[in-house]
Amino acid sequence: MKCPYCGFAQDRVVDSRESKEADSIRRRRECERCNKRFTTYERLDEIPYMVVKKDGRREKFERQKVLSGLLHACEKRPVSASKLEALVDETEAFLVDSPERERTTTEIGELLMDRLKTIDTVAYIRFASVYRDFKDVREFKEELEQLLNSRSQR
Template sequence: MRCPFCGHLEDKVVDSRESREGDSIRRRRECLSCARRFTSYERVEEVPLVILKKDGRREPFDRQKLMKGLLLACQKRPVSLARIEELVGDLQARLMERPDREIRSRELGELIMDELKGLDQVAYVRFASVYRDFKDLPDFVKALEGLMHKEAAAGRHSVPPFPPSTPPIEPAKPVPQALFPGEADAPILRTRKK
């Protein structure tokens, strides 16, 4: 550490203390040349995770935003809050282990969907419908069919993906209005059974 008074590069540490928050260490140093004391602070340098959006924008990774999205996807599903928090923690840890601090939003979405697929399939479909921005029903059905085919391949699907098609209902045949001319205008008489 360079002495701020004389510029000498050698010093000795006289005292070290951790800050109240625990995010830095305060060190009192004494220059070996001029014997003057000065303070330095040591902090861990954190390079934040950055999400590269589809439109080219960059925004910092937000754990709360991820948590909120997963809570919406798992709403009214048998998934505990603790399990969702664990999933978010696992995803964040995997992202922090990456050498690259920038991740594409598409890649993050795929990671989330892979985790949700094993957690709860309804939550997976909900998240996928928002994330993949399905434009119409065929896109949605295609995603569901893909999920069902994977389930069938894994041997976990005992019901056919879609019910067998039923024959179309035939339209009712027209009822003849009158058998004899002038009968249509005649009043209908009803009798009571005794």
């Protein structure tokens, strides 16, 4: 395991814990060069869950890819990393519950947008603008109006 801070390959395990769901092991590690600590997760390697893209291609589900998109949407917003991690966990559970071991990007995107809407509306709009690929300002304005209307009806 390489240190994410200095790239050194030697570290020591400080603490190991099984996750609550017992599907992964969380390890706290300390770099032997810079002494910084970082966390790794070990998961059982199994048949991958697949995501069906809009053009019909199938791609392996990647937690990090989903988390990266959420982090971009929530940049400079008051959304904790634990909320984003929980959202990614929920998304992965949604995929795991599929009998075919696959879901469409549309289903996953809608789930993420529904949850983001309740967490942070600015992050929701940012995520929606990329996910829905707004072509012009009019589409962006329509999405904002729908959001404002749903809020005023509550």
